[in-house]
Amino acid sequence: MFRKAGVNVLEGVHCTSIEDALSAYDSLGSKVVAVKSQIHAGGRGKGTLYSPESGEKVMVGGVKIAFSREDVELYSRNILGNKLVTIQTGEDGKIVNNLYVEAGCAIAHEYYLAILVDREAKAVLIMASTEGGMDIEEVAKNTPEALHKVWVDPAAGLLGFQKRNLGMDLELSGAALKSFFGLLGKLYDVFVMNDCAMIEINPLVRSEDDEIIALDAKVSFDDNASFRHKEWEDIRDLGEEDDAEVRAKELGLSYVKLDGDIGCLVNGAGLAMATMDVIQLYGGEPANFLDIGGGAGEDTVNAAFEIILEDPNVKGILVNIFGGIQRCDIVANGVLASVEKMGLEVPLVIRLSGTNYKEGRAIIDASDLQTYSVDTLAEGAKKIVELIGGEQ
Amino acid sequence: MMSIWINEHSKVLVQGITGSQGTFHATIMIEYGTDIVGGVTPGKGGLLLDMAEKSVSVYDSMFEAIQATDADASVIYVPPPFAAEAIMEAADAFDQIKGEGVIVCITEGIPTLDMVKAVAYVNQRPGIKLIGPNCPGIITPGKDGGCKIGIMPGHIHKKGRIGIVSKSGTLTYEAVAQTMSIGEGQSTCIGIGGDPVNGTGFIDCLAGFQADLQTEAIVMIGEIGGTAEEDAAAWAAENVTKPIVGFVAGATAPPGKRMGHAGAIISGGKGTAAEKFAAFELAGIHIAKDPSEIGAVLAAALKEAGLL
Numbered sequence: 001m002f003r004k005a006g007v008n009v010l011e012g013v014h015c016t017s018i019e020d021a022l023s024a025y026d027s028l029g030s031k032v033v034a035v036k037s038q039i040h041a042g043g044r045g046k047g048t049l050y051s052p053e054s055g056e057k058v059m060v061g062g063v064k065i066a067f068s069r070e071d072v073e074l075y076s077r078n079i080l081g082n083k084l085v086t087i088q089t090g091e092d093g094k095i096v097n098n099l100y101v102e103a104g105c106a107i108a109h110e111y112y113l114a115i116l117v118d119r120e121a122k123a124v125l126i127m128a129s130t131e132g133g134m135d136i137e138e139v140a141k142n143t144p145e146a147l148h149k150v151w152v153d154p155a156a157g158l159l160g161f162q163k164r165n166l167g168m169d170l171e172l173s174g175a176a177l178k179s180f181f182g183l184l185g186k187l188y189d190v191f192v193m194n195d196c197a198m199i200e201i202n203p204l205v206r207s208e209d210d211e212i213i214a215l216d217a218k219v220s221f222d223d224n225a226s227f228r229h230k231e232w233e234d235i236r237d238l239g240e241e242d243d244a245e246v247r248a249k250e251l252g253l254s255y256v257k258l259d260g261d262i263g264c265l266v267n268g269a270g271l272a273m274a275t276m277d278v279i280q281l282y283g284g285e286p287a288n289f290l291d292i293g294g295g296a297g298e299d300t301v302n303a304a305f306e307i308i309l310e311d312p313n314v315k316g317i318l319v320n321i322f323g324g325i326q327r328c329d330i331v332a333n334g335v336l337a338s339v340e341k342m343g344l345e346v347p348l349v350i351r352l353s354g355t356n357y358k359e360g361r362a363i364i365d366a367s368d369l370q371t372y373s374v375d376t377l378a379e380g381a382k383k384i385v386e387l388i389g390g391e392q
Numbered sequence: 393m394m395s396i397w398i399n400e401h402s403k404v405l406v407q408g409i410t411g412s413q414g415t416f417h418a419t420i421m422i423e424y425g426t427d428i429v430g431g432v433t434p435g436k437g438g439l440l441l442d443m444a445e446k447s448v449s450v451y452d453s454m455f456e457a458i459q460a461t462d463a464d465a466s467v468i469y470v471p472p473p474f475a476a477e478a479i480m481e482a483a484d485a486f487d488q489i490k491g492e493g494v495i496v497c498i499t500e501g502i503p504t505l506d507m508v509k510a511v512a513y514v515n516q517r518p519g520i521k522l523i524g525p526n527c528p529g530i531i532t533p534g535k536d537g538g539c540k541i542g543i544m545p546g547h548i549h550k551k552g553r554i555g556i557v558s559k560s561g562t563l564t565y566e567a568v569a570q571t572m573s574i575g576e577g578q579s580t581c582i583g584i585g586g587d588p589v590n591g592t593g594f595i596d597c598l599a600g601f602q603a604d605l606q607t608e609a610i611v612m613i614g615e616i617g618g619t620a621e622e623d624a625a626a627w628a629a630e631n632v633t634k635p636i637v638g639f640v641a642g643a644t645a646p647p648g649k650r651m652g653h654a655g656a657i658i659s660g661g662k663g664t665a666a667e668k669f670a671a672f673e674l675a676g677i678h679i680a681k682d683p684s685e686i687g688a689v690l691a692a693a694l695k696e697a698g699l700l
Binding site: 276278 | 472473501502503504505506507508509511512513528543544545547548558559560561562563564565566569586588589613615616617618619620623639641642643644645646648649650651652653654655656660661665681682683684685
């Protein structure tokens with residue numbers, strides 16, 4: 001993406017095997033190369049690789065500088081197929097299936113640069129720092145004065161003086177400032193044209209011949225804009241996403257798996273979060289976030305049940321519906337149909353409120369389903385926690 | 393002033409009225425008592441729609457529609473690719489013709505950069521207020537019916553003295569039910585939406601409620617992500633004398649995961665529920681840790697303020 005837009009990057013080759021990495025080294029023709037783990041998380045350089053089977057430590061650092069062909073072979077063997085744990089992946093880490101072998105460059109200085117949307121200012125924000133290669137959260141915390149910021153007026157776009165001033169804030173001058181000026185303009189265009197949520201370049205480097213080069217980047221996109229970016233399908237790595245979360249999305253559900261044992265089925269994102277919170281408040285642990293959306297039909301409820309019951313940790317389910325557009329009787333029928341189809345071996349607590357709640361309750365009460373109907377979210381949470389034998 | 397921004401007599405246009413969502417909700421709004429004076433769908437001007445025993449005219453543009461109807465507000469049910477444009481069209485027309493207007497955008501899924509542009513466009517026109525997007529809308533219950541602009545269930549509301557502002561739809565309904573459980577009605581309820589970049593924020597709403605004679609207490613419901621709740625709490629500590637009850641959703645949300653709403657994400661350790669609750673506490677806001685307790689906390693706050 002960067003190369004196509006004319007942003008300075010180093011030559012590199014994407015690899016999925018040790019053989020690939022070795023031929024990449026041969027073709028790049030650079031004596032020194034960087035061997036980089038490719039996962040969707042930051043902090044790779046300071047991460048640690050573990051064997052996924054034995055859990056033994058394999059190597060420290062997910063990004064390595066190789067000075068020889070032998071180094072390339074060793075590093076790619078240590079990286080590929082192993083689990084990389086970084087500050088952003090959580091303890092479980094991520095299996096590395098992709099590598100990037102990149103030509104070396106003589107670095108004079110490392111910088112940090114990010115482009116993102118500032119929610120409070122409601123504008124695109126560009127942040128840069130002379131402290132490259134470091135964890136930016138640390139920089140923001142410890143030396144906020146080293147972090148320089150520019151906000152872009154959406155009507156005017158990124159202006160020349162803003163690019164120049166930011167470059168001077170980074171203490172650049174002459175050819176390096178000119179190079180930065182060009183690179184920043186192109187990066188901003190990449191951000192806007194591709195509906196990015198964030199572009200983070202860490203490090204951005206000044207080479208010894210005063211060129212500004214994006215050495216490593218992390219890019220994320222705004223999901224809401226996917227309708228105008230069909231090309232995202234091609235770069236999406238489904239192997240890195242939770243299978244159930246991907247399927248839920250296709251079914252129009254919003255689902256996030258958590259570590260607890262109480263499954264939740266809720267309408268509305270805010271209420272779904274509140275349901276998790278209240279379960280925990282009364283001594284339980286939610287197994288998931290799940291929002292069936294507004295105006296869900298029986299089949300959506302069905303799909304939601306399927307996804308919840310797939311999780312082997314689930315010991316009980318709390319359905320919490322406040323009907324607005326959503327009709328409670330439709331949810332009730334959906335619940336019955338799901339139980340009939342899939343069977344139910346765990347306790348089920350249902351709270352129906354709002355539009356058509358009386359009809360919904362009547363449907364549940366008239367069935368021979370073993371459930372507990374409650375009036376409020378708090379009662380529902382207490383009941384399900386009690387039923388699965390948790391503390392109250 | 394009674395209620396905020398809209399009242400029982402507000403005249404409302406529906407943008408995207410011929411779409412399925414537009415038609416469905418326009419009908420329900422009329423049934424509730426909202427004065428729907430027309431709709432806009434480019435290319436369908438001149439059409440007459442029969443809705444809930446009312447005949448509603450369709451116009452080709454917002455400019456034409458406001459000129460013909462003298463509308464005070466518009467509500468947008470336009471699909472995401474065209475919604476930001478619809479906001480700007482409404483802002484331009486209201487600004488040119490009346491110098492003021494309320495725009496309520498219900499649409500979910502508008503690209504963030506489109507909203508950055510649309511919000512900047514609205515902000516250049518100081519008389520224009522944008523609510524949303526990705527929100528349930530705004531409602532001022534009346535003695536008989538009232539003005540409902542959006543998708544919330546009208547029947548759960550009753551006219552009263554509690555102002556409600558929230559990022560979430562269904563949690564707003566929950567808050568409404570909680571006020572009703574202690575016998576209180578609502579002055580105005582506003583869903584500001586869960587997107588990272590939106591129009592009206594908490595502070596605008598708090599300022600409106602503080603100035604409103606009908607509102608005597610406020611319920612404010614936030615969620616994880618951003619710092620809007622913290623900013624609003626700090627502002628309220630200085631500027632709001634009416635009691636506020638606050639809840640924040642997402643105390644159990646894991647960092648880095650988007651919880652349904654585009655804006656509901658803890659990033660870089662910022663935007664947690666704990667920080668927001670702490671800010672509320674510092675500002676003297678009465679906290680409910682469980683939305684089922686909003687009623688009880690509100691009753692206590694009203695009592696403390698000598699209002700009950």
